[in-house]
Amino acid sequence: MSAYTLRCVHCGEEVPEHYTLSCPQGHPSLLRADYAEQQLNLKNAPGIFHFGSWLPIQGTLPIDAGPVSYQSEALARELGLPSLYIGFNGYWPERGGKITTCSFKELEALPTMVRARETTNKILVIASAGNTARAFLQVSALTGVPVVVVVPEKALPRLWTTVPAEKACVIAVRGDYTDAIRFSREVCSLPGYIEEGGARNVARRDGMGTVMLDAAVTIGRIPDYYFQAIGSGTGGIAAWEAAMRLKADGRFGTALPSLHLSQNLPFVPMVSAWNDRRRDLIAETDMPDAQKCISCVYSDVLTNREPPYAVPGGVFDAMSATDGRMYAVSNGEARAAGALFTELEGIDLDPAAAVCTASLLRACESGSIDKSRTVLLNITGGGYERVREDYPLVPVQAAFCVPAGATAGDVKTELAEMVNHV
Ligand SMILES: *Cc1c(COP(=O)(O)O)cnc(C)c1O
Ligand SMILES: [Zn+2]
Secondary structure (H helix, E strand, C coil), rough: CEEEEEEECCCCCCEECCCCHHHHHHHHHHHHHHEECCCCCCCCCCCHHHHHHHHHCCCCCCCCCCCEEEECCCCHHHHCCCCCEEEECCHHHHHHHEECCCCCCCHHHHHHHHHHHHHCCCEEEEEEHHHHHHHHHHHHHHCCEEEEEEEEEHHHHHHCCCCCCCCEEEEEECCCCCHHHHHHHHHHHCEEEEEECHHHHHHHHHHHHHHHHHHHHHHHCCCCCEEEEEECHHHHHHHHHHHHHHHCCCCCCCCEEEEEEEECCCHHHHHHHHHHHCCCCHHHCCCHHHHHHEEEEEEECCCCCCCCCCCCCHHHHHHHHHCCCEEEEEEHHHHHHHHHHHHHHCCCEEEEEHHHHHHHHHHHHHCCHHHCCCCCCCCCCEEHHHHHCCCEEECCCCCCEECCCCCHHHHHHHHHHHCCCC
């Protein structure tokens, strides 16, 4: 018997698992994994694979990257929060943080690569502008499993791994992230390739959900508030789904955590829609001057124009079910909060984690949370300075570069060759 089944959130029907991303009946809804084990049974496996019984995979990888949680002292004292827990997802070996690409995207890449290995013979294609690309390249480098990563040319300097990614094929697109996504669809139209899926991929969500699982195990219960900076909001959906499983487990409490999610001004589409309690994003209202706003933010990983917000089982539903709040954080607030965190807790942050820390400061000042309750602050990335002390960072080169708007035909020969060499 399989340890999990897939179910459509809209119709509730079971869906066959062939690295399936959507309901075969065509419902515009997320799928969810249903695990055979109702209680969280920790496995004797490294890193994230400790939580393998609630990941949509059977096997593991010998990689020790995983979520880390600890109770804060210094920041907790500064903010007057007696029960502040930090989920640290990056590189900080002194605290057990072993994510060498320094963001929680590696928690998504690890189970995704295993899910793909177990359910399809095709090669995963990932479009990314940074952290996701690095995470998949690193897992490919460590496992020797091929991947195709499509990035805007400008993102190339952000791509590095700690060991050479010999089986990875990076395609640079002379354009922006949207052009990279378009070209990745072209690649997926070729035989032998499959789209990774983003928020629709249950392995990605349940991988991120291990941040909530690890925190609940550390705290002994589900936290009352969950703070995270969002671009797509997939991490927020994942935290909600993980909390529902913990609630059903019975040993971690009966209340879901309230989601406190943040975006970076001036690009804050989901904050705008949620503050109107609107399910649908309206481009003119929620993201006017998108291109210009995106170019102004401190944290560009938070600038997704097509987040899974309205979709059944998506961000709107997660926020509604948990009585959530959203915060719009300015660049200045984020920088100041990031500096405060580094001074008090002792590690450098990804700009997105600085945005999240700023939202917690705001929540404490504005009275939007009860400070006596338990808070989980998801530090979604950090340790970029720390990792350089321990590892040589190997730059990743593009295999080839295509203009924006190129078609699959332009790279057919190269990619066909790669499939044949696997
Ligand atoms: C991708 C990313 C986020 C946003 O995550 P989503 O939940 O997918 O919106 C936040 N922080 C960091 C460091 C990221 O790389
Ligand atoms: Zn369905």
